[in-house]
Amino acid sequence: MDSLSYKTISVNKATAQKEWVVVDATDQVLGRLGTKVAKLLRGKYKPSFTPNVDCGDNVIIINAEKAILTGSKWNDRVYLRHTGYPGGQRETTPARMLAKNPEELYRKVIKGMLPKNRLGEAIINNMYVYVGSEHNQEAQNPKVIDLNTLK
Numbered sequence: 001m002d003s004l005s006y007k008t009i010s011v012n013k014a015t016a017q018k019e020w021v022v023v024d025a026t027d028q029v030l031g032r033l034g035t036k037v038a039k040l041l042r043g044k045y046k047p048s049f050t051p052n053v054d055c056g057d058n059v060i061i062i063n064a065e066k067a068i069l070t071g072s073k074w075n076d077r078v079y080l081r082h083t084g085y086p087g088g089q090r091e092t093t094p095a096r097m098l099a100k101n102p103e104e105l106y107r108k109v110i111k112g113m114l115p116k117n118r119l120g121e122a123i124i125n126n127m128y129v130y131v132g133s134e135h136n137q138e139a140q141n142p143k144v145i146d147l148n149t150l151k
Contacts, residue, residue: 011048016055018126020142022135023059026066028147030094030109033067036147038113041123045150054119058126060142064102065131069094079108103129 021040025033043049043056069077074095082089097105106129114120128137 009048011050011053011055013053016043016053017046017048018055019057020137020140021057021059022142022144023061023147024063024133024144025061026063028067030067030069030105033061033147034106034109034113036150037061037127038110039150040145041110041126042114052119054122054126056123056126058137058140058142059128060135060137061106061127061129062133062135063131064106064129065098102131 041056078091
């Protein structure tokens with residue numbers, strides 16, 4: 001029979017079409033930017049999405065310091081971590097995290113939107129965050145994506 005084949009094609013690590021993408025965080029709400037970046041990292045915008053394979057793009061976030069949080073979340077929201085020692089619970093706010101290390105703020109926000117397994121750990125390493133509009137991945141010829149056009 002000469003007709004179309006309806007077999008499901010699964011992508012593996014060798015056949016994944018990974019691209020480099022630049023995202024500008026200027027005047028973007030942090031959580032909404034995070035959901036779209038997580039979907040880009042995961043590969044959910046691609047028709048060849050396979051849930052158990054790292055088939056997403058490498059995402060470069062520039063102007064990380066210019067993202068916004070609505071309301072009074074800059075100082076009211078609290079992120080907790082633990083040092084591992086007794087009494088070692090530490091808390092911080094997004095404003096302090098942004099001032100100290102913006103990459104850590106973005107990593108914490110976007111990591112919570114990825115799978116909690118080895119695949120999620122591998123996917124989060126495909127994200128690069130930079131303060132300012134300059135980045136080190138010019139050799140990969142990344143394409144600029146407007147997040148407002150993505151759903």
